Amino acid sequence: MGSSPASTTFPEVSRKAVDRTLFRLALPALGTLAVEPLYVATDTAIIGRVGAEELAGLAAAATVLALVVAGTNFLAYGTTERVANARGASDSTRAISFARHAMILGALIGLLACVLLLAFAEPLVSALGAGDEVTSHGTRYLQVASLGLPAVVSMIAAQGVLRGHADYRRPFVVLMVSNVLNAVIEIPLVFWAGWSITGSALSTVIAQYVGAMWLVKICVPHLSNSEDWRLDRKMLFDLLRVGRDLGIRVFSMLAIFTSGTVLAARVSG
Secondary structure (H helix, E strand, O other), X not given: OOOOHHHHOOOHHHHHHHHHHHHHHHHHHHHHHHHOOHHHHHHHXXXXXXXXXXXXXXXXXHHHHHHHHHHHXXXXXXXXXXXXXXXXXXXHHHHHHHHHHHHHHHHHHHHHHHHHHHHHHHHHHHHOOXXXXXXXXXXXXXXXXXXXXXXXXXXXXXXXXXXXXXXXXXXXXXXXXXXXXXXXXXXHHHHHOOOHHHHHHHXXXXXXXXXXXHHHHHHHHHXXXXXXXXXXXXXXXXXXXXXXXXXXXXXXXXXXXXXXXXXXXXXXX
């Protein structure tokens, strides 16, 4: 005889407990997704009061940055899966190793993206169909903002580590505070110091590094049980592979949307 339906279902209390746990994790995760774009939203709201060409330059630069950040989001999801899997297997050493490699990989990817955007900021902004004046403003914003990419990608990796340990609340708090800090710093830099779009980008970079240092500090207990920080190529490639499909999908969607925007801008111009 097969097992009865009662023997293959969870008790009602267990289902409710699981639902509560999922809800508790989902709320800050949803909040984090909502908070992340606020850096650019804050910059847009403030630069919109400076001038139309500055705002257009910011929009072009933000488009490039969005593509870069979207292409690195795989690191958070891949790290979450690998760290959680190791914890579920009660393999704390492997969980720590994945966390370390994720943080190192995040810093390396962020540095590489920073160097590339510093070198190619002007042609990238120009390729979006911006005119000379708009390209000038967009290039300035993108070059300064690119300095924050090591912090941004490190924050993405740190979120993956903490999510792997079922900690969704603290990343949300850090991102919220850093966004508030961005607004507090940006207003005097843009209007009082008169730094315009440069001040806008600089305030964002400062807030991003504060957030990155805070998240890394929170991650420290999940990163160290020895002084051995040697890299394992297999582990690095595994982290890249596990989020590969998600990264390609998100990046492709944004690339198609951006291409359509550029074509529309050129036609209307």
